Amino acid sequence: MEEGSDYNFAKRKGTFASLHPWVYIMKDSQGMIIYVGKAKNLKRRVQSYFQQSKNHPQKIIKLVHNIKDFDYILTDTEFEAFMLECKLIRERKPLFNKMMKSPQAYNYIVFEMNQSFRTFEITSTKHERDGRIYFGPYPSKNRVEQAIFGIKESFKILCSSNKKSNSPCLNYSLGLCMGMCRGGPAIKEYNKILDNIISLLSGRDMSILEEMKKRMAAASENFDFETAAKYRDRIEAISFLIKKGKVLDFTEKNKNIVVLENLSEETYKLFLIKRHQILFSEKFTAENVAVEEHATRIKNYFKQDVLSPNREVSKDEIDQAQIIYRYLKGSHCSYFVIPEKWLLKKTNASLEKALIKLLNHKSPQLS
Template sequence: MQAGNRIYCRAITVTDLQTTVRQLPLTPGVYLMKDAQGGIIYVGKSKCLRKRVQSYFYENASHAPKIKKLVRHVKEIEVRQTDTEFEALMLECSLIHAFKPMYNRKMKNPSSYSYIVIPTADGLRRTEITHLPLPAVDCVVFGPYTASRNTVEKAVQAIYDCFKIACNHTAGGALTPCLNYSLGLCLGMCLGGDGLNVYNRLMTRFIGMLDGSDESLLEDMQQQMMEAAENFDFEKAAKFRDAIRSADFLKHKEKVISFAEQNRNIVIYEQIDEVTIKVFWIKRSSVLFSRQFLSAGDPSMPLHTEVMELSRECFTRNEEAYTAEIGREEIDEAQIIYSYIAQHSGRVLTIPDEWLQEAHAGELSAAITQWLTDWQPRTR
């Protein structure tokens, strides 16, 4: 992590665990579990290191089999203390990417990322869920999704079932009905004609829902759910409810990617205690810099002035390093930053590029001053 971190780093052997764990700090941080050869087999984070590490070794009868297996292999634990929970989240993510521990499979395994690929050309457009989309003409790609391929497939299928576009035709170009047509799950796109036209219009609306340009499909699901409930058709209502949840899941992941690709200049703060905050300068999916500040500050340089100068320095450096397309290696960090900002909007300031120019110094100064007033009253 960046400047300003306190790193509490201590190795704990299992033989003295009973005594040593009780001495861990009650603060945020990351713990690294190691095997007999010193290899890192698991990385975790917590807003309270002592309680979290203790939970693995005390009253563990209710633990899942995977956790029990992990604990049996742990011979040493290293902890790294951070100032804030946000730092712990980001540090955990970077360590998992760096060491690829065997028990942190979700973030190290490329197959844990999934993509939705949808053709845009006319015809019976087949949706494909894949781990590695290949460049293709006349296709749109959504992702990467951090959920498993099976989870993404089920989400898409739930929506398709509601609109009877779950065609499972396998007869090449022949206009013959598929099995789902006979079961009432396919509106007949496999037969061509009007059925295919309706299908293509629905697929276009599905694409619009995923990219945020058309909410009509989601609105239809919400309307049909309410109508089914009013008619006491609770099975149908539940079906549309589940499809709406699937749509929200898919849309949320796309929002994370869109957010990261906008390459915004973001400043956030976390309060450490009554008189101290830590400020983070963020671009895309990276924390560029961080620093602690006291409420009193340096009399020779007001707090808002110092934050303004650091903002200019951080956000005007290495701008060419940020490309338009976000890759799989960035999605975990982007998810952490997006979720934090969504939950703590009052601690977040977004700085337009033009404000970094000297001609707009007044606008930048005013925005930072107003932003910091949300913190200052709590220090009095």
């Protein structure tokens, strides 16, 4: 790509070794982008590909063999480097960025509720209006499988019978199935556990997680460290699902977010964020701050936004959504959320007041 293109690729001599957030783009002999990455110390990162090559995995060895050209972009913040890297990988689908290239990396947990004997499983596809309950998408199938298996094993709902013929399955004899396959009262208890799992994934009821923590503590007190470690791994996998659920919920609410990050003692970067996108960004100094002008500009940008409200997060959006969520919950920035009613008002008084607090590092994180 030429300098001045959409991504402003530039080879800046003399700044290559500086400690700044960078995005680097590797190309093959045909000019195709084969890998996109990010680094704070670009010189050290680039050198790492070509030094001690015998210790590299085959993927890196093959990548280095195919590199014929190299571009890099300097960004103001690490957050921008993350977002640009994600955008380039999603749009260009480089050969060596396989993790974000494959849609199969994302999975859902689906509950079938139309039967007296409910079921739930992992799926890579979601069908609209099919009467089932979906959670996700989640970016790690392995973590999802680990969490689901852990819940089933812990609460003895690991039934190995596909047909409920009122006869015990093999896992019943092993103590892994409470006997749903036999019918009767066990089905009612089983369905109650599934309701609790749905509440857990919805973030409404953490009782399943708390019960597993108690069992882990009890196993540890009894010096049964193997069982305690098993519960620890299950809890971590379930916590992963809950955390990703919070990201999805936060993103789907389609908040109007104003973010401020300090670049130096006198310089700031202002971001306007909605859903999984940066709508606007600007760098300014403390001396030239015009709060009223900023407030008007912010209102105009959010009012012009055409993103659909309260839409579910798709697989294509999940990476950017996670980056934004981590950034906002981290310590590198201050932010607040603009209520929709502020955008409908003729005056900017409420928005100006919130901006002044933000510039004074009070960060009124309004809901």
